[in-house]
Amino acid sequence: MSKTLIIWRHGQTDYNLGRRVQGQVDIPLNERGRAQAEAAASVLAGLPISRIVASPLGRARETAETVARRLGMAVELDERLKERNFGSWEGLTAEEIQAGWPEDFTSWRDWGDPNPERTGVELRREVGERVAESWREHAGRIVDGETMLLVSHGSACTQGVTAMLGIDPSDWFGIHGLDNCHWAVLQSSNRKPGWRIMGYNLGAEDTAIR
Template identity: 45%
Template sequence: MSRRIVCLRHGQTLWNVEQRFQGHSDIPLDETGMAQAERAASLLAALRPTMIVSSDLQRANDTAQALGRLVGLDVAIDKDFRERGGGEWEGLTREEIAARWPEEYAAWEAPGGEPVTEVATRVANAMRRWAARLDDDGLLVVASHGAALRLGICELLGLPEQLWPAIGGLGNCSWSVLQEGRRGWRLLEHNAGTLPEPVRSDDKPEAEV
């Protein structure tokens, strides 16, 4: 066995349903999201995680705590697993963003927001830092956010930026599994545990198709 990382996206929020850009806004899980977190925890517990770390935003932390309670592990907090900052877009719907910033919407670059490359580096570095604390056969669960996880995964895999669109988005409380090999990290599963709801996140619209 070798070290593994499970990248778990948080459960549904009201802003997900309304297609509002959440970013760093601290939005809680809704009732559906809490149920999704419990379901995901029941499935991921079978993987016997040895460490759980979460974004400091409550939607991710509450998702992680559902698993922590079930497997008897404390949840560590790392701000580097936050979602991509949305700048002036936070709290606005996709329609509002497209109407007010058509060029920026097409590029998916929010005024005052975080560039995708900075988010990718931030999240991937945090994954490496926490994975380094695992035993050789340890399993780390990272509870984070849709865009942050997708971008971090792409960076950790060493994909050039032009190939990042090849990795699709994560549904609420779905996860990806990464394993460390002799030549670096590889993707074993992506968007596993998908529920029959569409992907709604702060990621590029085409990542959600």
């Protein structure tokens, strides 16, 4: 039997709606985000979840609590599951970033990593390493056959999944970010890299959840 990790992105916020970079700014869910979380929770609460771990940022914690309430469980918080730190860009739109940091915007758009010394933006590799470290550590605390729910953020989930597959997130862009309140399913494997994707960008609208 395998261990299962459900990687769940939080529901919508006003920054998501306005296409602003959130990063580690603590933005709450908006009404649509809360409705998304409740709809997804009605599906996820039917799975054999044994633990719930979330980023401490309010939008992720509130999303996690929609499932926790249904299951009568507590949400554990882990700082390593916070969103990518976007430094000086947090709260800005792509147009504002391009106007203020044209060279770094191009580097971010084409290669994923602007110059961190100028922008304060955390590198994709660094995000992937800290998130994957957290997931592996928590996975070590469940047994084969158990399922864990891990609630985080758009970039953090993307880089974390990439790192779990043994790929450097700064060099590979093969998966799109999860939509708000959608999730990925990873299962442990005895073959390298130790984890495999069983489902990606699943949501409450999907009739078959694997």
